[in-house]
Amino acid sequence: MTSPDQLSALPAEVRTAITINSSDGIPFRARTAYTHRTWARTFSSLPELFIQPHTVPEIEKAVTLARQCRRRLVTVGSGHSPSDMTCTSSWMLNLDDFGRVLSVDPTTGLCTVEAGIRLHQLATALDAAGLALPSLGSIDEQSIAGAIATGTHGSSLRHGLISECIVALKVTLADGKTRACSAAPRESPELFRAALLSVGALGVVTEVTLRAVPAFSLAWSQTIDADRRLFEGWEGGLWKQAEFVRVWWFPYMRRAVVWTADKVAKEDIEAGRVSHRQPRTSFQDSKLGFILYQNLLAVARWFPRITPWIEWFVFGLNYGFSNGESTRVSGCQESYKAFLLNCLYSQFVNEWAIPLHKGPEALQRLGAWLNRLQPGDAGYVDHRIPFSAEGLWVHSPVEVRVSDTTVNSSAAQGNRPYLDITPDDGPALYLNATMYRPYYRDPTHEATERYYQAFEWLMRDLGGRPHWAKAFTVSPGEFATWYGDDWRQFCKVRDEADPEGMFVGPWHRRYLLGEPAAASGEGEMKRLALEEVGFVHEKAKEGGVCVFGRQNPVVPA
Numbered sequence: 001m002t003s004p005d006q007l008s009a010l011p012a013e014v015r016t017a018i019t020i021n022s023s024d025g026i027p028f029r030a031r032t033a034y035t036h037r038t039w040a041r042t043f044s045s046l047p048e049l050f051i052q053p054h055t056v057p058e059i060e061k062a063v064t065l066a067r068q069c070r071r072r073l074v075t076v077g078s079g080h081s082p083s084d085m086t087c088t089s090s091w092m093l094n095l096d097d098f099g100r101v102l103s104v105d106p107t108t109g110l111c112t113v114e115a116g117i118r119l120h121q122l123a124t125a126l127d128a129a130g131l132a133l134p135s136l137g138s139i140d141e142q143s144i145a146g147a148i149a150t151g152t153h154g155s156s157l158r159h160g161l162i163s164e165c166i167v168a169l170k171v172t173l174a175d176g177k178t179r180a181c182s183a184a185p186r187e188s189p190e191l192f193r194a195a196l197l198s199v200g201a202l203g204v205v206t207e208v209t210l211r212a213v214p215a216f217s218l219a220w221s222q223t224i225d226a227d228r229r230l231f232e233g234w235e236g237g238l239w240k241q242a243e244f245v246r247v248w249w250f251p252y253m254r255r256a257v258v259w260t261a262d263k264v265a266k267e268d269i270e271a272g273r274v275s276h277r278q279p280r281t282s283f284q285d286s287k288l289g290f291i292l293y294q295n296l297l298a299v300a301r302w303f304p305r306i307t308p309w310i311e312w313f314v315f316g317l318n319y320g321f322s323n324g325e326s327t328r329v330s331g332c333q334e335s336y337k338a339f340l341l342n343c344l345y346s347q348f349v350n351e352w353a354i355p356l357h358k359g360p361e362a363l364q365r366l367g368a369w370l371n372r373l374q375p376g377d378a379g380y381v382d383h384r385i386p387f388s389a390e391g392l393w394v395h396s397p398v399e400v401r402v403s404d405t406t407v408n409s410s411a412a413q414g415n416r417p418y419l420d421i422t423p424d425d426g427p428a429l430y431l432n433a434t435m436y437r438p439y440y441r442d443p444t445h446e447a448t449e450r451y452y453q454a455f456e457w458l459m460r461d462l463g464g465r466p467h468w469a470k471a472f473t474v475s476p477g478e479f480a481t482w483y484g485d486d487w488r489q490f491c492k493v494r495d496e497a498d499p500e501g502m503f504v505g506p507w508h509r510r511y512l513l514g515e516p517a518a519a520s521g522e523g524e525m526k527r528l529a530l531e532e533v534g535f536v537h538e539k540a541k542e543g544g545v546c547v548f549g550r551q552n553p554v555v556p557a
Helices: 004-008 012-024 056-068 119-128 144-149 189-195 227-232 266-270 287-300 304-319 356-370 445-461 478-483 485-497 506-511 523-529
Strands: 043-045 049-051 073-076 091-094 101-104 110-114 166-172 178-182 204-211 216-226 244-250 255-265 325-334 347-355 398-403 428-436 537-539 546-548
Touching (some): 004 012, 056 091, 056 178, 073 204, 110 119, 144 204, 216 266, 227 255, 255 266, 347 445, 356 398, 356 445, 428 445
Antiparallel strands (some): 110 204, 166 178, 244 255, 398 428
């Protein structure tokens, strides 16, 4: 509950609303003077109120108070997105204290949880019941609500988005009432499809029911080879050689690390037919490797020309220096451990999805541009990227992953989100361009900006769409053009659920509402797209952190 001292610091209309509603017996767990930071510390914000509810009635009360006080409400979990999606100077709703497992049925695999549960907590609870999530991304620090709200995915042609296992949701809308939805015809299927990837602009997801699978382990290994071998096998067995495949591509070395993993049933582990093998600690994961690499990256901020040598040295120690080498890193682990990847340091991340068959073209063109290849050079292709790469050096591999929404019949099941970034007619390839921030310090601004400008130009040229959780720039109208009827349907559902734009924060106003009025949805979304909202930001002196200024409250319709 807000203390008297904190209450006195709030505007009069907020103090009045909180006081009037304090006699209903429902706690309002809020505090002031809270600084929110993203995991990578790329952005921060100072919300007027930071609210941490424990129950659904508390969430409903927070939403009702926000509406009465004409405040916007941004919901946040771990803040793992490197963008400012979770930033606001209005009210922030955090679900870290709302993460219980409500039920698990080992027979059917159905599991119901509160939406704030972190993925690692969910994985532990499922494992205790002999179950597991069908697929995971590279990290497990996100809340389940945050993971599905941004279209989190793993890397497998046999799986789509993480959300494809979701069978039902409960969502608290702007009127303060919680509604159940699913793909069933009489259970608000349109709301369900919008809420499966809502980027937080629809309401507060409070409850998630998913269908888990029997627990399994993954036997995995890695190899490193020349990238030409990667391209040669692209249309053959590269992505089909195991159930889970992911690749790290190193543009300066023209090499690629291929990670493959197949399931091992829990029964085989328990019967002793297969044994768990914990992998040796890799160079990057060791204390020495972590410190050395970060310090080399820091030096490269001042002497960027040494970047290719750093990449050759560090990733050679980590994966091996010889092409075709089976690396010293392999293992057999529980699935919820084997999927994970050490993110190492603070980072900028720009990820797009393109059709899978365009992968070799994308990587060859990007490699030719980054390496400034000329006709006659080995690996030369006409990249056609209209920006210069002179003086540009990047210090991270490109993570390459796949998924296939169509093969899993998500559309037929009615649980394909309206804002799914993957192609409608085939598998998706995700290209993730990461730029590390050693000691929370940015690479040179000009280099990062030019790299991402060229990367996004290439992705657009190949028919790509950006991952919602990552950093990107999109001009007005692009989303409407890319998503067509699905975009209009999402806007319609969003407008009906939140007609005053209460869940529309600064990030949403830039990317969801930045389209021409004629192409947008109805009501408040259309009006707010053209409205000056008074949002300001400034660079902080340390570490490139952005601190956001006061935003306007919701404007009445």
